[in-house]
Amino acid sequence: MTVARPLVAGNWKMNGLAISLDEARAVAAAIDAQPPACRVAICPPSTLVHRMADALGGGGVEIGGQDCRAETNGAFTGDISAEMLADAGAGLVILGHSERRAGYGESDALVAAKVEAAMRAGVEPIVCVGETLAEREAGDTLAVVTGQVKASLPSALQGKAFAVAYEPVWAIGTGLTPTLEQIEAVHVAIRETLIAQFGEEGRNPPILYGGSVKPSNAAEILKAREVGGALVGGASLKAADFLGIIMAA
Numbered sequence: 001m002t003v004a005r006p007l008v009a010g011n012w013k014m015n016g017l018a019i020s021l022d023e024a025r026a027v028a029a030a031i032d033a034q035p036p037a038c039r040v041a042i043c044p045p046s047t048l049v050h051r052m053a054d055a056l057g058g059g060g061v062e063i064g065g066q067d068c069r070a071e072t073n074g075a076f077t078g079d080i081s082a083e084m085l086a087d088a089g090a091g092l093v094i095l096g097h098s099e100r101r102a103g104y105g106e107s108d109a110l111v112a113a114k115v116e117a118a119m120r121a122g123v124e125p126i127v128c129v130g131e132t133l134a135e136r137e138a139g140d141t142l143a144v145v146t147g148q149v150k151a152s153l154p155s156a157l158q159g160k161a162f163a164v165a166y167e168p169v170w171a172i173g174t175g176l177t178p179t180l181e182q183i184e185a186v187h188v189a190i191r192e193t194l195i196a197q198f199g200e201e202g203r204n205p206p207i208l209y210g211g212s213v214k215p216s217n218a219a220e221i222l223k224a225r226e227v228g229g230a231l232v233g234g235a236s237l238k239a240a241d242f243l244g245i246i247m248a249a
């Protein structure tokens with residue numbers, strides 16, 4: 001059994017217009033010239049998924065969505081299904097990001113239903129978990145995070161490719177990062193939970209770290225125990241910064 005390659009994924013969040021495809025093209029050109037050790041993905045807003053897939057088609061950069069609805073289609077104004085993402089050229093989808101858990105009240109059960117939808121559409125999920133500052137200060141980090149892992153990952157994932165992203169809510173967009181010891185403690189706990197849930201196959205999925213990753217801290221974070229890549233927000237918007245992280249993997 002082989003452990004999956006590390007994955008460095010950029011989450012553009014609600015940023016990016018057609019002009020931003022130039023940044024994605026620059027990333028694609030650089031990794032074509034110098035193939036990195038990791039898989040590379042960009043998750044643009046859904047308006048750009050198809051255009052980015054067209055612009056980069058077949059290159060080394062994989063394209064992902066940032067969310068999907070659990071249903072295949074229907075009267076859900078403004079929403080997008082996993083099938084639609086796949087149809088537009090996405091091979092991955094971020095699910096359960098804290099900005100959706102907090103902003104839209106997404107529960108673990110809903111995230112699990114979305115993961116099942118992604119499986120149905122053949123789209124690889126990146127499932128996000130992470131504690132708030134209050135939860136960390138209360139000493140609840142490991143219980144919160146492992147609870148989210150157990151309840152957000154359905155058994156349908158058995159034997160399938162997926163990734164987990166540990167993103168402490170308090171580290172997202174703040175410039176703050178946990179210590180390496182704190183990152184390792186959580187990643188090891190997530191790995192143990194995955195093994196308890198999926199048996200030996202639980203050793204395979206990469207566990208990404210996310211939260212204020214930048215070129216200057218990427219190398220040490222990516223070397224930490226059980227860190228299998230990064231989910232990058234702000235620093236993924238500029239090709240030079242994102243490449244600095246990719247080449248550190």
Ligand code: 13P
Nearest residue numbers: 011172173211212233234
């Ligand atoms: P930042 O890298 O901007 O802190 O965002 C992290 C994140 O939320 C990625 O999903």
